[in-house]
Amino acid sequence: MDYGWIMIVPVLGGALAGAAMLIWWERRLLGFWQDRLGPNRVGPFGLLQIVADIVKLFTKDDWVPPFADRVVFILAPTAIMAGMLMAFAVVPFGPGLHVIDLNIGLLFFLAMISLAVYGVLLGGLSSNNKYSLLGGLRSAAQMVTYEVFMGLSIMGVVLLTGSFNMSEIVRAQEDVWFVVPQILGFFVFLLAGIAESHRLPFDLPEAEHELAGGFHTEYSGMKFGLIMVGEYLGVILVSAMITTLFFGGWLAPGFLPPISILGPELEGVFWFSLKTTFFVCFFVLLRAGIPRPRYDQLMSLGWKILLPITLINLLATGAIALFIAEGG
16 A cells, blocks of 8 residues: 555654754763763753753744855755755655556656755855865765766666666665675765765764864754754765665565564564664764864765775675576
């Protein structure tokens, strides 16, 4: 059964609620990892810290610098949020549980995540601030560069599946998850996802030690809140795509029996959520464990290491698929 438009509100609300919870969970998990408490004063386990942060953002002065390009400065955070939320439309959360089942769903995802580049770049340029300008230019170079490797890394999955449809990609993993035959593609996609969402250690567009906040230096109030929520949405989106493309999506591990008390849809949502949460936690813990590289090292990693790896993986996958198609 395809639930179609019924899924719009749950997906939209779930994505925004997940991003809000991730703000709390990141601080709590980092506190645990670093042997400290994290947020624990406001509400049970510090859960109401999210509400306190939202109230603070709503009540802060939503200032627009007099030297900024006012229209572009206001619209840039919206572009970041819109691109991330639109990409969730093609993510299959369970059998039939998606907003739209596009035949070109994978291409739609790549197109939507690319829109975030424009929001970050325009936000940096319109601020008319040297730190924002440098952050915006860094972001444009970093995100455009790693989009190349993100696209190439999933072409092996497309070759094995024969489709850009996300649901068909999940169903093609009933025998074996694609992380096994596409282990190189998985690692490249993982690194590209970190760079695309400019999370630590690849947060060079923000780099507080160098750029005082980078492209969002001049932002405050709700516009700053939109940028931050867009970043957390990016973390959830990339984690969901890793689950869908390489770890079987809503499919349970083959060695486990079905969960009898759940229907197929709810069981699919359970496994999808569990896998996605694992990768979200991985993204968070990277922040605590790995230092930020220099910008030239980040770009060299892409063009000198990841590009050859993706091309080798694509050639090998194509050769094996052709060999199998011609009868071995």
